[in-house]
Amino acid sequence: MSKPEWLYGIHTVSAVLKKHPDRVLEMKLQEGRDDVRLEALLKQVQRAGVTCQRVSKKAMDHQFQDANHQGVAARCRLSQSWDEDQLYTYLDNKSGPVLLLVLDSVTDPHNLGAVLRSADAAGVDAVITTRDKSAGLSPVVRRVAVGAAEVVPFVQVTNLARLLKELQERRIWVIGTELDETASSLYSVDLKDNIALVMGAEGSGLRRLTRENCDQLVFIPMQGDVQSLNVSVAAGVCLFEALRQRL
Numbered sequence: 468m469s470k471p472e473w474l475y476g477i478h479t480v481s482a483v484l485k486k487h488p489d490r491v492l493e494m495k496l497q498e499g500r501d502d503v504r505l506e507a508l509l510k511q512v513q514r515a516g517v518t519c520q521r522v523s524k525k526a527m528d529h530q531f532q533d534a535n536h537q538g539v540a541a542r543c544r545l546s547q548s549w550d551e552d553q554l555y556t557y558l559d560n561k562s563g564p565v566l567l568l569v570l571d572s573v574t575d576p577h578n579l580g581a582v583l584r585s586a587d588a589a590g591v592d593a594v595i596t597t598r599d600k601s602a603g604l605s606p607v608v609r610r611v612a613v614g615a616a617e618v619v620p621f622v623q624v625t626n627l628a629r630l631l632k633e634l635q636e637r638r639i640w641v642i643g644t645e646l647d648e649t650a651s652s653l654y655s656v657d658l659k660d661n662i663a664l665v666m667g668a669e670g671s672g673l674r675r676l677t678r679e680n681c682d683q684l685v686f687i688p689m690q691g692d693v694q695s696l697n698v699s700v701a702a703g704v705c706l707f708e709a710l711r712q713r714l
């Protein structure tokens with residue numbers, strides 16, 4: 468666990484309280500705010516037994532300058548990324564179909580934050596990326612992810628090709644996403660069983676070795692003139708198609 472830091476905003480604080488109340492050390496709630504979401508949060512705080520201080524708007528604004536704190540802040544031990552072994556332990560103990568999202572060298576923190584947010588919403592088991600030449604869990608990523616970075620397991624691996632092989636040995640079907648002639652339409656593929664969806668980098672897409680280690684390639688049918696979707700948008704489309712099939 469890292470040094471505790473203040474997180475703020477209703478969704479962010481609520482997500483941590485719900486999934487990891489043990490990580491929340493103390494809270495601040497703005498007094499006099501008539502907001503049903505804050506009342507619901509207060510109940511969560513009380514259930515979790517976390518010390519909560521009521522403070523003025525002025526004090527909140529002073530402490531969390533320039534931040535849209537929405538009247539709530541929590542001092543938390545932040546999540547840390549997992550290594551390969553932690554992922555394999557998780558997978559070996561997981562019952563039910565696995566849904567993994569693999570990012571092949573996605574570097575933009577806004578994209579990673581948006582991907583984590585969608586991944587949480589779609590019930591992804593873990594988001595996996597490369598340790599080098601990829602965005603990690605920075606303050607920008609945590610802010611854009613509005614709490615999802617604290618609750619979705621984030622795995623950093625040294626060798627993505629080896630990771631994909633390990634997933635295949637665990638009977639996880641590895642699906643690369645790419646606009647390629649050999650790819651199948653996303654909407655014609657069965658996404659209900661154990662799968663890992665692999666997304667490429669913003670500029671260059673999937674690396675050759677990553678592509679070669681995929682069991683299958685899929686594309687998202689598009690109309691119009693642009694060549695491709697933003698990677699976080701493409702990840703959202705693929706994840707929610709998987710979720711649709713699983714519901």
Ligand SMILES: C[S@@+](CC[C@H](N)C(=O)[O-])C[C@H]1O[C@@H](n2cnc3c(N)ncnc32)[C@H](O)[C@@H]1O
Pocket residue numbers: 644645646665666667668669670671672673685686687688689694695696697698699701702
């Ligand atoms: C901005 S795109 C990369 C474009 C890059 N020029 C290429 O050749 O792939 C980033 C990633 O989003 C995903 N993506 C974007 N549009 C897609 C589509 N229509 N079908 C499948 N994947 C797509 C792919 O994983 C791609 O690698």
